[in-house]
Amino acid sequence: MDISLQQVGYLYGKDTPFEKRALQAVDVTIHSGSYTAIIGHTGSGKSTLLMHLNGLLKPSEGVVQIGDAKISAGTKTKGLKAIRRHVGIVFQFPEHQLFEETVEKDIMFGPMNFGVSEEESRRRAHELIGLLGLPADVALKSPFDLSGGQMRRVAIAGVLAFKPSVLVLDEPTAGLDPRGRKEIMELFHQLHIEENLTTILVTHSMEDAARYADNVVVMHDGSSVMSGTPEEVFGNEEKLSSYRLGLPRSVKFQRDIEKMIGRALPGLALTEEQ
Numbered sequence: 001m002d003i004s005l006q007q008v009g010y011l012y013g014k015d016t017p018f019e020k021r022a023l024q025a026v027d028v029t030i031h032s033g034s035y036t037a038i039i040g041h042t043g044s045g046k047s048t049l050l051m052h053l054n055g056l057l058k059p060s061e062g063v064v065q066i067g068d069a070k071i072s073a074g075t076k077t078k079g080l081k082a083i084r085r086h087v088g089i090v091f092q093f094p095e096h097q098l099f100e101e102t103v104e105k106d107i108m109f110g111p112m113n114f115g116v117s118e119e120e121s122r123r124r125a126h127e128l129i130g131l132l133g134l135p136a137d138v139a140l141k142s143p144f145d146l147s148g149g150q151m152r153r154v155a156i157a158g159v160l161a162f163k164p165s166v167l168v169l170d171e172p173t174a175g176l177d178p179r180g181r182k183e184i185m186e187l188f189h190q191l192h193i194e195e196n197l198t199t200i201l202v203t204h205s206m207e208d209a210a211r212y213a214d215n216v217v218v219m220h221d222g223s224s225v226m227s228g229t230p231e232e233v234f235g236n237e238e239k240l241s242s243y244r245l246g247l248p249r250s251v252k253f254q255r256d257i258e259k260m261i262g263r264a265l266p267g268l269a270l271t272e273e274q
């Protein structure tokens with residue numbers, strides 16, 4: 001399912017004294033099966049943009065097209081519920097939204113609310129527990145008795161239980177230690193490849209953007225100011241630094257080598273980070 005934003009503008013508190021423009025004429029296209037990273041400074045509009053990707057926010061101006069559905073300011077909210085099943089969002093610190101008494105029930109909650117049978121929902125929950133690398137015996141435990149990293153996996157399983165075809169991740173590794181971060185990012189990479197999940201990652205990590213994404217969008221002051229392959233975006237260091245963004249260390253390292261040897265290296269095959 002392709003998603004595109006065409007000249008999208010968004011105003012918080014529209015027509016009130018607190019009106020605040022968060023997006024301005026944003027054009028972004030996300031192709032089915034791609035892995036897109038959205039980068040940009042705090043306040044550049046990333047979170048506002050991602051809430052447009054499944055109809056949680058309707059654009060004040062322009063059009064958001066999700067598959068065949070076109071959403072604009074006047075679209076009725078009623079038709080948007082089905083879209084949310086296809087586009088799952090993992091918000092920051094998703095474990096804060098866990099609430100059921102067992103892990104199994106928490107993962108089953110979404111599908112059951114969408115009319116999936118109890119038996120099928122339970123089957124999915126157990127499959128996801130395995131897929132996310134959680135021990136099988138967590139199913140009947142309270143999510144609140146798990147470690148922080150495990151709780152996050154349970155919350156992610158809750159989003160995957162809808163069987164979305166697009167997965168949107170808002171800083172999914174915030175607050176995890178380096179090992180936990182790498183494990184979660186590798187897991188999303190695996191889901192992207194094996195389940196052919198279209199993946200959209202909002203991140204502060206230039207390394208993750210360069211390593212995992214095939215498409216990078218740069219947000220600045222509510223506008224989409226750059227987009228392209230990681231090589232194209234990170235290859236333009238001057239423009240990137242005007243948006244107060246740096247190069248991933250690994251790419252920078254490679255460029256230093258290029259300077260030393262006086263010629264370009266073929267492509268930007270990324271080196272392993274510590």
Ligand code: ADP
Pocket residue numbers: 012013020021022040041042043044045046047048049
């Ligand atoms: P980012 O995710 O890149 O940090 P946001 O999308 O959260 O950016 O914010 C974009 C702009 O919109 C910022 O100026 C922010 O202060 C403003 N903003 C975000 N949420 C709200 C809100 N609920 N009400 C008013 N302004 C908001």
